[in-house]
Amino acid sequence: MDINDFAEHLFAGRWMAGTNILDAIKNAQRLNSLGITAIMNYLGEELTKEAQVSKAVDMYIKLIRYIKNYKIKADISVKPTQLGLSISESEASANYSKIVAEARLASVFVWLDMESENTVDSTIRLYASEVQNSGVGICMQAYLKRTESDIQKLAKLGAIIRLVKGAYSTSKSKGFITREAITKNYANLMRIVFEQYTEFTIATHDMEMIHNALKMNETYKRKLTIAMLQGIRNRTAAELAKKNKVSIYTPFGEQWVSYSYRRLKEAGHLKLVLKSLLEKQGV
């Protein structure tokens, strides 16, 4: 095994469902057997060539048909720059609509991932073009100061959101920089989401936020889902799934390097990374 194969085995094996669609289906079936819904993502982002974009769109269409045929409980989650946003917004919009139309026929829910801050306006516009027909959701990031106003506007459209802390970085003027400040804003946004939304996903591994959400839901009684990433705290996810709606975001594909890099970066320090990699796979 050379160093690339070793790295792929170590990282892709931990944080991803595998490199091909059948790996992804098998992994989703395993999650389903634990009462967990898979959120399936085909890896790829910042695509600038038409051929790469078409390949990604075709893969999502195929994935939707597989989910339907194998009767899997799974959503899909797509990245706008994978659908051609780096080429043009109209290209991304046409591809997003094509995927959503296919997904509606198969009753598969479609999430829009949120990427770096320069894509937020166009991602919200893509989402707004489909929100009225239901079956679609959008990710919102607590590290950006604008998000509070964005989620208030999206609530009025009847949106379904997935609240995350954010995997990207920003400037002090536009965002919260420290983990503490981001977490504080996450708690603030979560309160607004409970007040203004009927259905949403709290996507974090921060146990304090998860416990707070479950506690608040005793009062609000919303359609609440807790979501985590594949390979992080998944034994806790399986425990939570015994009494709550739980999803796990599970990417697959060959483009695993940038995704692994983000997971490594947010793990913060080597000890945490090693602990996460060496921990026995719970699910």
Ligand SMILES: Cc1cc2nc3c(=O)[nH]c(=O)nc-3n(C[C@H](O)[C@H](O)[C@H](O)COP(=O)(O)OP(=O)(O)OC[C@H]3O[C@@H](n4cnc5c(N)ncnc54)[C@H](O)[C@@H]3O)c2cc1C
């Ligand atoms: C379902 C889902 C979908 C997401 N979609 C998006 C998206 O579309 N756009 C986007 O910007 N971000 C997305 N994210 C990523 C998110 O923004 C955060 O980067 C990520 O979830 C880590 O933040 P946290 O909320 O877990 O809190 P943190 O404060 O970072 O972590 C809380 C605790 O979780 C554990 N932990 C967190 N990360 C790791 C890790 N990599 N390895 C080991 N332990 C770890 C640690 O114990 C840590 O103390 C998504 C996350 C989830 C769960």
